[in-house]
Amino acid sequence: MKTMIMERIKNKDYHDKIMSAMEAAALIKDGMTIATSGFTPAGYPKAVPKALAERIKREGIDLKINLYTGASVGDELDGELARVGAIKKRLPYQTQSDCRNKINCGEIDYIDMHLSHVSDFVRYGFLSKIDIAIVEAIAITEEGYIIPSTSLGNTPAFIENAELVIIEINTRHPKELEGIHDVYQPLKPPNRIPIPVITPKDRIGETYIKVSPDKIKAIVISDIPDSVKEFPEIDEISQRMADNLIDFLENEVDNKRLPENLLPLQSGVGAVANAVLGGLVKSKFSGLSIYSEVIQDSVLDLIDSDKVNIASGSSLTLSPKGLERFYNNIAKYKDKIILRPQEISNSPEVIRRLGVISMNTAIEVDIYGDVNSTNIMGTKMMNGIGGSGDFTRNAYISIFTTPSTAKGGKISSIVPLVSHCDHTEHDVQVVITEQGVADLRGLSPKEKAKVIINNCAHPDYKDALLEYYSNEMNQCHISHKLNEALSWHYRFLSTGTMKK
Amino acid sequence: MKTMIMERIKNKDYHDKIMSAMEAAALIKDGMTIATSGFTPAGYPKAVPKALAERIKREGIDLKINLYTGASVGDELDGELARVGAIKKRLPYQTQSDCRNKINCGEIDYIDMHLSHVSDFVRYGFLSKIDIAIVEAIAITEEGYIIPSTSLGNTPAFIENAELVIIEINTRHPKELEGIHDVYQPLKPPNRIPIPVITPKDRIGETYIKVSPDKIKAIVISDIPDSVKEFPEIDEISQRMADNLIDFLENEVDNKRLPENLLPLQSGVGAVANAVLGGLVKSKFSGLSIYSEVIQDSVLDLIDSDKVNIASGSSLTLSPKGLERFYNNIAKYKDKIILRPQEISNSPEVIRRLGVISMNTAIEVDIYGDVNSTNIMGTKMMNGIGGSGDFTRNAYISIFTTPSTAKGGKISSIVPLVSHCDHTEHDVQVVITEQGVADLRGLSPKEKAKVIINNCAHPDYKDALLEYYSNEMNQCHISHKLNEALSWHYRFLSTGTMKK
Numbered sequence A, B: 001m002k003t004m005i006m007e008r009i010k011n012k013d014y015h016d017k018i019m020s021a022m023e024a025a026a027l028i029k030d031g032m033t034i035a036t037s038g039f040t041p042a043g044y045p046k047a048v049p050k051a052l053a054e055r056i057k058r059e060g061i062d063l064k065i066n067l068y069t070g071a072s073v074g075d076e077l078d079g080e081l082a083r084v085g086a087i088k089k090r091l092p093y094q095t096q097s098d099c100r101n102k103i104n105c106g107e108i109d110y111i112d113m114h115l116s117h118v119s120d121f122v123r124y125g126f127l128s129k130i131d132i133a134i135v136e137a138i139a140i141t142e143e144g145y146i147i148p149s150t151s152l153g154n155t156p157a158f159i160e161n162a163e164l165v166i167i168e169i170n171t172r173h174p175k176e177l178e179g180i181h182d183v184y185q186p187l188k189p190p191n192r193i194p195i196p197v198i199t200p201k202d203r204i205g206e207t208y209i210k211v212s213p214d215k216i217k218a219i220v221i222s223d224i225p226d227s228v229k230e231f232p233e234i235d236e237i238s239q240r241m242a243d244n245l246i247d248f249l250e251n252e253v254d255n256k257r258l259p260e261n262l263l264p265l266q267s268g269v270g271a272v273a274n275a276v277l278g279g280l281v282k283s284k285f286s287g288l289s290i291y292s293e294v295i296q297d298s299v300l301d302l303i304d305s306d307k308v309n310i311a312s313g314s315s316l317t318l319s320p321k322g323l324e325r326f327y328n329n330i331a332k333y334k335d336k337i338i339l340r341p342q343e344i345s346n347s348p349e350v351i352r353r354l355g356v357i358s359m360n361t362a363i364e365v366d367i368y369g370d371v372n373s374t375n376i377m378g379t380k381m382m383n384g385i386g387g388s389g390d391f392t393r394n395a396y397i398s399i400f401t402t403p404s405t406a407k408g409g410k411i412s413s414i415v416p417l418v419s420h421c422d423h424t425e426h427d428v429q430v431v432i433t434e435q436g437v438a439d440l441r442g443l444s445p446k447e448k449a450k451v452i453i454n455n456c457a458h459p460d461y462k463d464a465l466l467e468y469y470s471n472e473m474n475q476c477h478i479s480h481k482l483n484e485a486l487s488w489h490y491r492f493l494s495t496g497t498m499k500k
């Protein structure tokens, strides 16, 4: 233990701040705003939130906090705290089922934000003041600087703007992770200058986070692993979407609208996103780069197959197997992977400059190309918008994929009108389902409707969509029968299927 | 005439390209894509489109073009061509009533785009190839460079990517306008570098547009003025919205969330926007700067009252009186006004860096803070999204104003669900009506609903909105009764009022 501490916490002044998770958790009081490291779900604190939940359960106290994170975090944070009713307000993104259920029954107030906005909103004083930042780290340097773990998220801005800081040193992560991070914090306007990322591989900051020592109130030692799940096998539908997407990209290259090695790729979260990246391994493309949010297992495949030279993101979201693979060859991967704060990985400035190709998953798409990424049937929060808006709006080409149906065919993912809108028709350029590709660039809404219905809708729903669209009212710009526009969703809720 | 030509067209090689508008118009063939200068409505070509319309009428020919502009243009272009049925496809923004009517009856295919996207989409080959660019200019230099007139819009990218160029030298604009423009064109990814605008006053390019001489096929002399309308007197409702907005800004300064001289201001188009800028003249603020799209009459007032040091935009949209005032004191104003290409005035990169305060007008806002800027009753295009999305998404603080009712009170501008979504609840931070201010920062949707209804809705509709919202279904995250969400609009369409 002593050697480990000497190795991990090089600055000796910090040694007397080491305490148990339970002692650190006692610093957290009712009504506080707690901001943590962690991004989709990697590098979040685990020991302190678990201890807090335990304390709440044991003592039967009523303690509620506002919880700010980078993006989604694991069960040890969102799950434990949601289950004991300790979350009052939550931002900016979540994927944990107990947390989600409490959001959907109105118990947790959820603010679903563009991931690129969070650090600025904190900095500008638009959100409640951060009482305590809890940050997972692999080490503290001699100078007292923090070396983060598997994600960077909003950690630098949270630390800078927090009253107090609790650090969880997680010995599960090898010290050799040091050097993978690139910490850069923009100044506040009117003093802000250009973010100097010109290519995905540019390092523009430091490998540690500076913090004033007297802010650090507790250091807790932990070895709980990130709870990233293994991806399921790629199913046929996902494979067909991935194939369609790669065909589309090849066609863009053939038509000289994209260079042969494409442009930096962003890929969303989930099974389809994973299949798409997997498809690239087998594709003819090479010399690729990634400028995205999460670095998933498939990115390691792309690096191993020499397809990708550089991958920039905000978190290392690897399955246990992926993590083992990464740690077994850490020097090689570290050379090709950069972790950035999410305000840099998701920066509109950088995304538009680099010309990122964005590939995200939609819940549903309407016939005019609006996209719902968040609210099932307009009223049940799934995860949140995450970074999909940051990338989509600023992409060189913005692509959304979705299976053409959901719930065993009872739901058409192509609908007359989205039941909730996260990405407007102004932002969505390409829609891909297992049925085909709708390239919406340069099309008016009524042209879009035809392409989306004909190329992307499932055969079971095509006629009904065409009927909705081709009603004589609907020959204009954007037209809707307002009393029918949401009737498909209403029918599903009443009858269990969108089919008539 | 001869002296004028010598003065305006310094490069003598160009003199034999001078021809009549009718001759130039003969270059335009059926099916062509024509891209013009012009921005909201200033600096658009007038003589050639008028001649084209005349020719179509006289010869009874069937000629249809795709028309790309910077933003809205005047009657001489959109009106004349729409009336003779010569527009097949139109992008990215329009405000002319005949053009709008043909869009809404399905005769013109309209692509309603973020203004910052247009030049890139042209450059990347995502839109049909430009056959002819028609550009209004005040002069051609000895080197053969073009000095644009009262706007910059997409002109540089259109010229660069057009097969041929027609120039309208408009002698109505004094030569002294030269020097007001700042022409900068970003490279294509992967070679793009940071846009070096660090403060609104930074000039980063040239005062002219370079063009290869053999592209220029015709030069036409014209003296038709821009058709910018005088603003009506500021009415009481607009005045109250302006007062509310200025109160809000003062409060932000008092709470140290904004510096005393604020941050660069963007202000939308229309009567309310004009009232707001007018309100600033009488406010206690000073040392202000403007980073916006259109430079309206009220900006001259702000400069004259020493409130504003620098105003950056993409067009000089001055009423005839305003223009006279400008031209009478051109040296003074030129020193404080910069005209940029719209991909720079509307650049997400620059807007977020500068921390622009965006103030745009909504058609309607729903209880969760989604905004409709474009489609009345979800189905009738008004103008287009314009730059409102570019600014809103990237603003330091994004503000929308709207009167709480429309059509003499028969319509509530606060509705259960927007009938068309242009700005999602993720993007909209502050909503202001004549009733009050809803500050949505840091609020969950259900908290937003309460603030929007209580502070912004008109008393005539408050109860009905609260009833919709406070139904037990609606205590969760975002909730809607899907069969009622659009019923207010439907009722208006059926009965002529949203009132029950």
Ligand SMILES: CC(C)(COP(=O)(O)OP(=O)(O)OC[C@H]1O[C@@H](n2cnc3c(N)ncnc32)[C@H](O)[C@@H]1OP(=O)(O)O)[C@@H](O)C(=O)NCCC(=O)NCCS
Binding pocket: A267, A268, A269, A270, A271, A272, A273, A293, A360, A361, A362, A363, A364, A373, A374, A376, A377, A382, A383, A384, A385, A386, A387, A388, A405, A406, A407, A411, A412, A413
């Ligand atoms: C949209 C998103 C939820 C899809 O996730 P996924 O894992 O690829 O998709 P799945 O097919 O497993 O769908 C997830 C759930 O939504 C349901 N669903 C999908 N489409 C649906 C539709 N049209 N109607 C109703 N439910 C639908 C699925 O049935 C599934 O529900 P279940 O868990 O109860 O079975 C996910 O990509 C997301 O959260 N996106 C927004 C954030 C984002 O884009 N981030 C990327 C950058 S951070």
Ligand SMILES: CC(C)(COP(=O)(O)OP(=O)(O)OC[C@H]1O[C@@H](n2cnc3c(N)ncnc32)[C@H](O)[C@@H]1OP(=O)(O)O)[C@@H](O)C(=O)NCCC(=O)NCCS
Binding pocket: B267, B268, B269, B270, B271, B272, B273, B293, B360, B361, B362, B363, B364, B373, B374, B376, B377, B382, B383, B384, B385, B386, B387, B388, B405, B406, B407, B411, B412, B413
């Ligand atoms: C939204 C917008 C149309 C408002 O314009 P404005 O001149 O301030 O507003 P007005 O009150 O005159 O409203 C314009 C029309 O919309 C109608 N309208 C306004 N609110 C309405 C509502 N809630 N429902 C139905 N109609 C409505 C008005 O009655 C008026 O119609 P009319 O001309 O038939 O009388 C205008 O700001 C716009 O086009 N915005 C989008 C682009 C933009 O924001 N650009 C800024 C950066 S470029």
